Amino acid sequence: MSRAAGQRGGAREVKFVPDEEVLRHIADDAGVKVQRDKTRVTVSVNKFVKTLEDISDDEAHEVLEEKNYVAALGVCAQDELGNGSSVSGDEVYSFQTPKRSSRMIELASELAQTPGRSIAPDRSECPEKTAQTPQRSSNFLWAETAWKCTRSKKKEFVSTTPYRLRKRLAAPDQYLESESEYSASCSEEEEEEEDQKEVSTALPAQKTPAETKAASTPPPRNNLARKHKEDKMSNLVEEYFEAHSSSKVLTSDRTLQKLRKRRLNQETLHDLLRKAPLAYAAEIKELNQQHESLFSKWVLQLHLGFNIVLYGLGSKRDLLEKFRTSVLQDSVHLVVNGYFPSITVRSILNSITEEVLDHAGTFRSPLDQLEFINKRFKEDSSLELYVLIHNLDSQMLRGERSQQILAQLSSLPSVYLIASIDHINAPLMWDQAKLSLYNWLWYETTTFSPYVEETSYENSLLVQQSGSLALSSLTHVLRSLTLNARGIFRLLAQYQLENKDNPSYPGLSFQDFYQQCREAFLVNSDLTLRAQLTEFRDHKLIRTKRGADGVEYLLIPVDDTTLTDFLEKEDEDV
């Protein structure tokens, strides 16, 4: 089989030079048909790379790929079915909004059919190896357009290969990598722009026999598949559990670090966003004005014993702020920022008792406190309180007990509550009893304004949360230490960076570390090193872990980029 691969690879190698030209061509020319050709291009690229690589290394992959392929055979027949059923899935998901087949999906299904066709005849005629080639090529295409078109199960097997491809591509030739990536992204742009241009004339030269056949005999499977659509719909439920039962989900392994992209921290993010113009500002303003016209109605309804909840996309903070400043200026009101990560019901109740009711005492439980508030409000009928809660559905307030208390609070006749919710499942917080306590009036206020405040407390994956902080604390602590201590830490950091590619790196064992420190004349005894390490540990600069063999391992709990930055800075200082 490897011989066959080699032969085929060789054959491709000859063809490869025009392929590049084609790639360039595609960059300029775009069209729906190009995609088919591009699959060919990527095939050849792929093959070319394979020949460069070690065959034996390839063998292992082949086995895997074969497995994949067998799975693919099983699933492939259902590909179109999957497409069909996913429509219904979409419908279920889309909360009863009428399903309109969007342009993207149409395009995606078009795309989906192209590789499907090339697979079918191959499988019937060629031996495994040849069948695999187009399969893989289609996979590659798929991965790049996965964002647009992947559907149901297909995704599972589809997106595994491209990673392997990418890895392989990345290893031998930088130029190739950029080239292939370029073509892929180019295809995406095509879809966006929907340019329908002619196919370049250079293309027929590369047609492999298998593919010509594919083009000439499109399998009738598609139509059949459409007929089976209805049968498949009922399987949606089973599909769901099937998809969720398998513990492993296959997605590409790319990480942000490989992107050679520094992570942004909170401030730069803010700056950048401030610079970026807000899209559709005029329309958003109009929307807001629409909502603002409801203010007087809100007040009336609040006074009649209803409470108001706002929902819809976009931050409702500004709207509520405006309501507060325009209407509630002269009345007692309390603003609760629910999105704040350390807000609790107790703090809300405290601020009511302490600041609104001027009560200094403390309470044993929130229930007692509530009782007290209740009593006070009953005694003094002139007492009125508006409570504005931004994000009633935030992490801290979403619990059952806190909702219960807030509901009881809001049911007091002279407490008027206006709250906003954002989470899609927010209404699930309330059962019948709470709903009747809250006595909500729902208002849809879609504002489309960005959630600036609300998301700023969130630990987003993409934002470098602790990086800068860790770096500054590192340098700060180390600056106060002796030169030897700094050297010790440097040693550890360097060692850790050397091993950063090893995923199972346990840390540096104490004995080795001691040895190294001795060699660098940093310590003279076991004890001095231990004392130093204790100091590090107190400042949370290192972490110790006991391995399976009882040896103590030392680790710096900081991510690699920060550590590199730190070392660079140190070098500058020295």
Added chain:
Amino acid sequence: QQIQEDLNKQLFDNLVNFLRQSHSEFQKKTTEWTCRMKSREIPTAALVLGVNVTDHDLTFRSISEVLQSNVTPYIALLEGKDCPGIKNLMQKLMGQLMNCYIDVDSVEDEDYVQVSQNRVRCSMTSLINWYKSVTKKTDSETPSRKRASSSRHCQSPLVVVIFKDMESFTTKVLQDFIVISSQHIHELPLVLIFGIATSPMIIHSLLPHSVSSLLCIELFQSLSCKEHLSTLIDKLLLTGQFPFKLGEKVLRVLINIFLYHDLSVQNFIKGFQICVVEHFYSQPLSILCCQLEDIKKRVNALGHDQCENIRRLPSFRRYVENQVSEKQIALLTADDFLKEAVQKLLEDLHVYHENYVSVLRCLHVFTSSLPKYPLGKQIRELHCACLENRVWEIEEYESSLQLARMLNKSDLVTMLQQCVEIFVSSSGTEFDKTVEKLKEFLTQFQQLEAEAFQEQDVSVSSQKELQKKTDLYHLQKTLLELKESRRSKKLTKFEMLRFEVVDYIDSLVRKYLVPADHKTLHEIMYFNTASVLREHMNAAPRIALHTALNNPYCYLKNQALKSDGGGISNKAPDICIAYRLHLECGRLINLVDWLEAFSTVVTAAEGPSADAASSDQVDDVVHARFIRAVSELELLGFIKPSKQKTDHVARLTWGGC
């Protein structure tokens, strides 16, 4: 605005009255128990209330009121959420009992201190001590009262403990409480009341046999919430008392919410309140929606603008168009003339309502007993049908008339008698004739009975035969056959009379049950914007989010966002694009891939100038925008960070898996 306050108050009064009625029989039984209290067994009432949990509060409040006024001053209401442990339960119990004791005996300082001391150590013994002291006190202090109370409750007053929601109590707490209190039943006459939402079986599943044997349970079934609803509708909508009316669509929405969502009477009332508020807020002419006596005053007070508003009403325009030309001019130009006309029209409307209700009831009497209920079993269904369009034009009405033509005599006579009662009780003056006519029918029937007994007997038996076949299809078929045969045969006197009666009812219906929106100025009385109500009562936040994300054009009216297929264009707001892209993914999403796709879309949208330079390296601003979009999606609950793989997020909604 005042009117609506009145309305609301009346509404609640109605409900409370109703509940009181329904539970008075229950309260009687409680008093009976006190006499046959057995040792060691706690008399217990299990009250099956149904699933409409929200209404229970009101029910319990009225129960405790009734009990307090009639049976015993010592009542404690306990809720499951207040009592996580036996200690809390006792605390609450003591607190409530002693507080209510204070309420009864008009607070004395001494007592108050005592109570606060007791509060520190809550136990059954202290409770008993308290109880003894209280009863002793009443003995010594007010002997006359004692006598009164003893005559009322046989012996010393009971202590009633109500568990509002038995299901939500922890089993342990309940068991402990029951066991403890059964030890002290001699000293403390205790009665328990369990509120049950599901089924009475829950008592046995919650409590083991050893505990439940300590209870002497009697089961009470409260009325179903549907019956609550029908009385409510009866008292609220089908009376001439309140000028405010619900339009057909609104009523449908309210009833649907009730039947399909929560079965909560309270929610129904809330919906009604919203309607009232909305009507008075949005309709400037709602000022005229008032009692008959006030109309004249209010019409005269109308300003010129309001007159213009009236002229703009579509129903009024229709009315004007049907008038002669000089009257048209007068109506459209002279405010005074308009006011007079309006006043007259409004009075007409009131009269119409009065007539409407009684004829509706009358029709209901006829239709509700027909087989298969072509016009619905409940009067609310009939009401809806009448509001919707001309009732005599719908098919069901035809078939129900057909069926009514086949009623047997005794049924017909009872129905006619009921109708007479309805009309007599109604305040409308126009019905004198109708009553006479109906009475005439009745006497005719009696004569018939005397005269042609045999003949009638035959026909009735044939009718009975017919009635056995309840299948509509067969019925119609036989009906047709009968018709054919009758064409040849001469009708009996009874049949003639029956036809006459049905025709007369039909004529009444045609005369009085005109749908309200055919009436002039119905906008003043009727609230018909169901969409508003639905929006506020039965909101769909998820749909709103989804449309906003999927089709921003719905909200942002910008041409650039408009796309033919309904999908989003690449110029949509960032979050929409990110959302759209994430829809295409499986359970886990690779952030890098996502970012790349996002940036290609965004750069493509920004124009071809940027793409060559930034296609391989994502530009910082785009990166920042992506971060924002992702964190917004996280806030909205579409994704969450995942530890399964580096730089991956997990999708929380399914559909693309």
